[in-house]
Amino acid sequence: MPKLTIDGQEVEVAPGTTVLQACEEVGVEIPRFCYHERLSIAGNCRMCLVDMERSPKPIASCAMPVGEGMVIHTNTERVKKAREGVMEFLLINHPLDCPICDQGGECDLQDQAMAFGRSGNRYHENKRAVEDKYMGPLVETAMTRCIHCQRCVRFTEEVGGVEDMGALWRGEHTEITTYLDKVIESELSGNVIDLCPVGALTSKPYSFTARSWELKKTESVDVMDAVGSNIRVDARGNAVMRILPRLHEDVNEEWISDTTRFAYDGLKLRRLDTPYVKKGKSLEEAAWGDAFAAIKKKLKDVKGSEIAAVIGDLADMESMVALKDLLGGLGSKRIECRQDGTALEAGVRASYIMNTGIAGIEEADFLLLVGTNPRFEAPLVNARIRKATRKNGLKVANIGSAEDLTYKVDEFGDDATLLKKVLGGRHELSKALKAAAKPMIIVGQGALRRADGAQVLKAAHDIAEKYCVKEGWNGFNVLHTAAARVGGLDLGLTAKGGIEAIKADAEAGKLKVVFLLGADEFDTSALKDTFVVYLGTHGDEGVKNADVILPGAAYTEKSGTYVNTEGRVQRTAKAVFAPGDAREDWTILRALADVLEVKLGYNNLGELRARLVKLAPLAATLDTLVPAEWADFGAEGDVAEGGFGPAIGNFYLTNPVLRASKIMAECVEIREGNAEEATGTHG
């Protein structure tokens, strides 16, 4: 371990550390623009210059590995001068448009110019001007502001895995561009906005709508996919103005997907803001009391066995508990959280979570994907896999349809019977799994949605048991697509026959009343003749056949508990109020229970959470991964030949919030247009 001295302090660091990192370790802050912990080192901004003894000139600390006996000074006159010089060079061509720049107030260049720059300007010539580039509907550009740190280029290439950004020309003429005004075809493209240390890349939807200092910041959790990315919701008044990532090393590092970042305009469109009751053929606005009365009237002569409920993808655990208890009071246990019809069962926790954890991917050395496309189902899991392939040489194999996952994948074809062959032990994959020290298998929802999903699950279980479950290592993983699913399964909200049985019974008239808790992801036309109570946020699929609509709160408007795909319990926070008459879901159910004369036994969120913990003890373990016990699950039987369908439809349209969003609609249009172009006549 090399020892070095930084400003008189001795420090011992791991070999391979850079001087900048070593400085950070002793608490000396070095200004930087191009250096970023999660990207490769470029060393092209020169802001990090420090003095090293016996070196004739200052060194770029971000690119200099530590050496034994180095003596570093960061506060000498020469360092100060060097920083001032670099700053002055950077500002030569940087426009002074902070007052009209969206980055103003949270700009690295602004801050560092204040802290390390000279006070005056000695440059009187014209500044250079660069044409703005088109980068798609999400990223706004003002390329004169670019300081060529190349963070965006390195990000798209290294983390995003697409080679859509790059630099053209040299020296003063350098321009960052997407080449031919292309869209950045990555699901993580929004992160370049955060990465850009200046205002060259800013958010297009957010542009000129707010200033950073007038926003109220609320730390929350995302529900657009099952990753549970940690986010910060920035609101002004009662509007979510933008969503930014929050650091969580084990979940999303510091990235978020584009759906997470840009879904917020969907929170203001197509919102349910008042109860509706169906009168005759049409829905009419109603007061809360009238809506409850209508439900009560209907329920008067309905038996408990004729009532069912379906949980949507964005439901929080609190409202699930309230709904479960309400239904229990009405005499029904039929409550279903798997609205996509997957074959997961609630009993064994290890059977439906990502046992390895998202961060665990980095430890693995072999990964088998089964019927999943993580790039779209969980972009951050995909980013993790890509990171592991780059850093640790993780090998990835795929059983399922071959897609571009941004890293090298050995394709074995889209055939479920392969699983049995792998289990047999003679297949190439079996050997690879056996040879690996820490092999992983990720089963997607696409694989479990087949008619023989339970058998596929069993086959995956057996493979995992044979190869992937070892002392201190559980390599069996289920990748979810819905934020509410693991929570629902933790609460045991599964009904026999699943969603198909509910649909069939409704059509056969055996079900009289169905409650939908934001369930929009299945075809509700089967519920046409059933009395449907829809509790949700958006006018989407669920309201089409609803008889009573109760407006609920979206994830930014309530504090709700969610469990992500690895079984991590996290909580959203209330950033704004629900629109109009809409209320937090559990309060609605609590009020409805009063009208229906059902005793729920809780009057506030605290009591409800106590009940939640009673039903699902793990809900008390906020933000910790509790290893799940390995057991037997799935159903014995043959796996039919044939491939796995996709788990989700369009990446940008997976839930009602996204479907309401105009930004997402634009993304769909542009990316689909591009795909057509690539395969169509232009090719």
Next chain:
Amino acid sequence: MANLIEKLFSSPIFTWWNSATFGTRLYTSRKGVKVGEDKEGNIYYREKDGKRRWVIYKNGPIEASRVPAEWHGWLHYTVDTPPSEQPLPTKSWEKDHVPNLTGTAGAYVPPGSQRAGGQRAASSSDYEAWKP
């Protein structure tokens, strides 16, 4: 009775804010020399053999802001030649003089105020509700 009191109190004997008082009128008729009139019809006087200058407002309250800019200058001894003799140069973009409207129906109300019809301007907190 109440009516009578009201009348009394709005007469120039008791109030000075509705119109010129008797004293002023008397003084004007004895000593005042009419100098000119502004667009609104307020009449400006000066003392026959002294230097006092004053204004009698035409109908309506005694409200200093009713004096337009050009007469304001003369009335406050900034200039000696009244604008009736030597009008101030006006620019094409100059707006007509408006007295202070505070307390009147024409007073400014911010957008969104109940007095402005309760219609507030669009804000980022607005949302679009779903309609069946």
